[in-house]
Amino acid sequence: MTRSSSIRCLILAVCFLSPAGLGLLCPPPGPQPPGNSGLTGKYIGSERCSQCHANTHTSWLATLHSGALATLEEMGQGENAECLGCHTVGFGESGGFVNRATTDALAGVGCESCHGPGRDHVENVADINLRPPVNIASSVCGRCHTGANHPTFEQWQQSGHALVTESLASSFAQGNQLSSCGTCHSGDYRFLAIQEGQSVPADLLSGKSREEMNAVACATCHDPHGRTGNAPFADSGRDYQLRYPEVAYPTATNTLAATTDPTRFNICGQCHHSRGNTWQDTSRPPHHSVQSNVYVGEMPVPDGTQPLTLSVNSPHALVREQCSSCHMYRQDFMSEIAPAISGHTFEVNFAGCVASGCHPAAENAQALAATLRSSVQALLDDVKTRLGDPATWEYSCCGGPADGQPIAGTADERDTLKKVRFLYYYALYDGSYGVHNPGYTRNMLLTAQGLLTSIGR
Ligand code: HEC
Ligand code: HEC
Ligand code: HEC
Ligand code: HEC
Ligand code: HEC
Ligand code: HEC
Ligand code: HEC
Ligand code: HEC
Structure with missing residues (x-):
């Protein structure tokens, strides 16, 4: 009891001191919502993250990720072990999702699907070493966005966006050119400089191999946490979580x-x-x-x-979708020999010229x-x-x-x-x-x- 109240004080102090972006006035940790008696392992559930990361949690709730188990349930597949691995948190792992009755807070693609198990962090927020990693690598998403039904990761890997331009990769590894070329050529630089508003050390990528660097990664274009409304022609119920508008109509200028x-x-x-x-x-x-x-x-x-x-x-x-209409044509899975096309090779597909209603x-x-x-x-x-x-x-x-x-x-x-x-x-x-x-x-x-x-x- 004494131990948990001192943690509570510490948590509140950290919450008040922490920068904006965290939900500032964190309530003290309450009991887990019902249906979570099995939540005793390393995973703690997205619900608990909301206590301190309230804004992130609220935006995430509106994404398809959050409802990914519901999607399975609507088609009567809510207990199919073949599906749960990518539609819940930690299914098949110790402490991961088992079922709605005992691990409800791990339903859907939750915070810990991308950040890893969070119990240690929640119970020791002040310990920097226990903070969940913030990883912008596409392999985080590629664990699930893969396979014949949605080969997004594999197709992205074939694109020029997957690897930093070769000559620049060696420059970055030597600590050169990051601030002049990184805005467009380095996902690592872009994340810190643009998304996070931080000044980036010139040696950020020193000694890294080309494969260890992030180029134009999933999280460069997609907001991992929320709907953005940036795709005006998204399929019904979807949003695509794009960081920037998919279409724009600027007036020509030579300035x-x-x-x-x-x-x-x-x-x-x-x-x-x-x-x-x-x-x-x-x-x-x-x-x-x-x-x-x-x-x-x-x-x-x-x-x-x-x-x-x-x-x-x-x-x-x-x-209709400007660059995406021609460079990101998508098609659903039909069969193993006609797998889905995710559009993420970014190569022109002339089928897009028909789908956009322009050419016969x-x-x-x-x-x-x-x-x-x-x-x-x-x-x-x-x-x-x-x-x-x-x-x-x-x-x-x-x-x-x-x-x-x-x-x-x-x-x-x-x-x-x-x-x-x-x-x-x-x-x-x-x-x-x-x-x-x-x-x-x-x-x-x-x-x-x-x-x-x-x-x-
Ligand atoms: C009791 C409050 C609290 C709870 C609950 C909590 N966090 Fe945190 N979290 C923090 C604080 C404080 C930081 C450090 C904030 C900072 O440096 O901006 C942090 C940092 C993080 C970071 C690293 C941010 C960075 O920039 O390095 C991640 C990722 C994160 N939390 C994810 C989670 C996840 C996932 C959960 C739920 C499993 C969770 N947190 C629950 C308070 C909390
Ligand atoms: C644990 C598996 C998993 C991981 C990890 C994962 N996703 Fe997903 N993602 C899914 C599933 C499942 C859906 C479909 C949910 C549904 O329709 O119910 C989805 C849907 C999406 C959508 C469609 C959203 C919409 O509104 O149209 C986007 C975009 C997306 N994911 C991007 C990402 C990105 C970017 C990452 C990495 C930062 C990522 N995902 C990581 C499983 C995952
Ligand atoms: C390898 C991980 C993985 C497995 C296993 C998996 N899914 Fe998914 N599922 C995803 C991802 C990722 C998406 C989002 C696809 C997108 O938007 O491109 C998704 C989306 C869906 C959707 C939304 C509609 C769609 O196609 O976009 C349904 C329905 C679905 N999955 C059903 C299932 C069923 C049923 C199973 C088991 C037979 C299953 N999934 C197994 C990763 C997986
Ligand atoms: C689909 C994967 C994915 C999911 C789900 C996800 N995150 Fe993240 N998160 C990321 C990635 C990638 C980054 C780095 C890029 C960024 O910040 O936009 C990140 C960054 C963060 C950060 C640090 C930077 C910031 O934006 O404040 C925190 C804290 C965080 N996430 C907490 C959470 C919490 C809490 C949840 C659940 C409500 C959550 N994340 C769900 C992938 C994810
Ligand atoms: C964050 C910066 C960034 C964004 C956003 C971006 N690109 Fe790129 N793109 C690049 C860079 C850098 C290259 C060069 C990669 C190389 O060849 O080394 C590239 C290369 C390409 C290529 C040549 C591909 C190849 O395989 O050589 C195409 C086509 C392309 N991009 C289309 C697009 C489309 C379409 C979009 C929008 C959906 C887009 N890009 C968004 C930075 C970006
Ligand atoms: C405004 C964004 C931006 C900046 C800044 C930028 N580039 Fe690029 N660069 C691109 C894009 C986008 C492409 C891909 C165009 C294509 O594939 O047609 C590219 C292509 C290249 C290529 C050709 C790649 C290939 O595979 O043929 C080289 C080399 C290159 N850039 C070097 C640099 C260097 C060096 C710097 C810094 C001095 C730099 N770039 C700064 C956006 C940028
Ligand atoms: C250069 C920007 C860019 C990058 C990098 C990128 N995407 Fe996308 N993504 C888009 C755009 C734009 C759309 C909307 C395409 C459309 O309108 O048809 C989209 C659509 C999607 C969708 C929803 C459509 C569907 O059914 O597939 C998912 C899921 C997705 N991306 C996942 C990912 C993942 C996972 C990665 C990394 C492996 C990734 N994206 C990398 C720009 C990007
Ligand atoms: C009407 C269809 C269409 C639209 C819209 C379109 N493109 Fe293209 N794009 C093409 C075609 C066709 C090529 C030549 C492809 C080839 O030779 O493989 C091309 C070539 C490119 C290349 C050079 C690819 C390479 O391999 O060097 C890049 C980069 C590119 N487009 C980016 C964009 C961007 C960014 C936009 C939006 C501003 C855009 N495209 C809009 C059809 C289109």
Whole structure:
């Protein structure tokens, strides 16, 4: 008795001192709700976490995770041992879920499904060593989001999002470039800097292998704790728990600051936007990430200067789920030979062009894309050929004139060449060969051709 009341005092003191985000006025720990006589092991149940993490608990209650056992019960599978492992906390483990009558607080995908057993923490909140880990690795989710019915983890592993870009991984491991490149390339950096608002030590990833680093992980895009309302066309009853809006309709602008501002763009545009280079930069081409800007029909220019080419609205900017419609097409499980498609390879699936109600058949959309691609490729080839010897125009990073050394010709000719190479790489690095914004991509390359003609190349 004395022991538990002193713990209670300590708990209350910790609760009052703890930062916002924890439910501030924690009530003293009460008895477990009925139906939990079997809760004596390492798992303690989500209900108990609510005493101190009240906000997190309230948001979690509204998620499908919290009702995952109810989902099984509605189909008469509430006691099927084959299903319970992923629809409850700790089923099959000592101290884990057994049934509603004795371990009700472990029903559904609870706090401890992702954070591990919490009893030691609850009984010793002040002990830092006993705090449950906060792990953003996709393997936490991949334990359940796996298999033929929902191969989300396996498909994500095949995507470029699964691993940090190779050259950057070695840089990060040496303690370099994290703050300049990590916002988009490091899930670890992004979590601390953006989600948690913390300053991140430069050596955060020192000595880590590429496999130990988090790139664009599940929890980078998904809020693990709550519904967010960010998916306006979610299937009935679902929410997808996206951290950022799935669709956005920004007005095209060529202002440098706006083209790099993630808050203008949808979830994919948090990273797939311009890094801010303009045609005046001599050492580097625009980054590989300009997709959202091309989609909107915009291009950063030095402040106070004219746009290089005319903006065009893309018909594809109006597709229902924008980037996801084409890059995240999903399909339910049909059979072992036609397993579910989770959309998490992020590769274009032309079935999405039909599902979004735009094209009559996937073959039809694919054929249109192929035709567009060859015409864009022909324009790219023509511009590249007419630019001529790379030593006379290329970025210094890419085999051309050394940093600071002027490219060939008079001042006007040099500016013209800089504009052309910028347009060329902007169109090339978008990577969709016109599909993101057919008219705008054509305009970029026709403008580049015109500029080349003006200097006799
Ligand atoms: C009696 C109060 C109390 C209860 C009950 C409680 N916690 Fe905590 N928890 C804390 C305090 C205090 C901290 C430290 C807060 C901080 O550093 O922001 C903490 C920290 C955590 C952290 C680590 C946060 C971080 O940033 O490192 C996790 C995860 C966590 N709790 C999960 C849980 C889970 C899961 C449960 C239920 C099984 C639970 N807690 C129950 C008080 C409590
Ligand atoms: C213990 C197994 C388990 C773990 C671990 C798990 N999930 Fe789930 N998840 C489920 C189940 C089961 C459902 C379906 C629940 C239902 O429909 O009743 C689900 C549903 C979801 C949904 C759909 C929500 C909606 O409203 O459409 C998302 C998104 C999701 N999980 C993301 C995650 C992420 C991100 C992680 C890791 C941070 C994760 N899950 C970890 C089992 C799990
Ligand atoms: C390997 C872990 C795992 C096992 C085992 C499992 N589920 Fe699930 N279940 C999930 C996940 C993860 C989701 C969420 C899928 C999503 O939204 O992509 C889910 C979702 C569901 C849904 C919601 C509808 C849907 O398909 O999205 C139903 C119904 C369901 N499971 C029934 C079952 C039944 C019945 C069994 C046993 C025969 C079972 N599950 C076994 C992980 C599992
Ligand atoms: C689907 C997996 C999942 C579930 C379920 C889950 N968490 Fe978390 N939790 C995470 C991940 C991943 C992070 C790190 C990312 C973040 O904070 O958004 C995290 C972070 C935290 C943190 C530290 C940062 C913060 O947001 O305050 C606390 C505390 C926490 N969780 C408590 C809880 C509690 C309490 C519950 C149950 C009500 C719960 N979690 C349920 C996956 C989960
Ligand atoms: C605004 C977000 C953002 C920032 C900041 C950023 N990148 Fe990227 N980067 C991306 C995206 C998105 C891609 C993928 C584009 C694609 O696949 O078409 C990418 C692609 C790359 C690639 C090509 C990868 C490949 O496999 O071809 C390299 C190399 C690269 N980035 C290096 C860097 C370096 C070095 C920095 C820091 C100086 C950096 N990036 C900063 C978003 C960013
Ligand atoms: C780059 C961002 C991103 C990453 C990374 C990501 N997701 Fe998603 N996820 C989305 C978006 C966007 C949707 C909604 C797709 C749609 O509208 O069809 C979604 C949908 C889902 C859904 C609900 C739809 C369904 O039935 O499958 C689940 C479950 C899910 N994701 C789980 C995960 C898991 C688990 C991981 C990690 C293995 C993950 N996601 C990684 C962006 C992401
Ligand atoms: C947190 C930043 C971030 C977000 C959010 C993000 N991406 Fe990426 N994406 C990247 C980076 C970084 C790469 C480059 C990875 C590499 O090649 O090394 C990339 C690569 C890609 C690729 C090339 C894939 C490959 O396998 O080479 C596609 C396609 C893609 N992303 C689509 C999307 C879509 C669609 C969304 C929204 C649902 C999205 N991304 C959201 C950062 C992000
Ligand atoms: C109308 C369908 C469509 C929409 C909408 C769409 N894309 Fe694409 N995207 C494509 C096609 C087609 C390609 C070329 C794919 C290929 O060659 O495999 C592509 C290529 C890409 C690539 C380069 C992939 C690589 O392997 O290098 C990235 C990155 C990308 N898209 C991201 C995005 C982002 C971010 C959005 C939203 C702003 C978006 N896409 C919207 C169809 C679309």
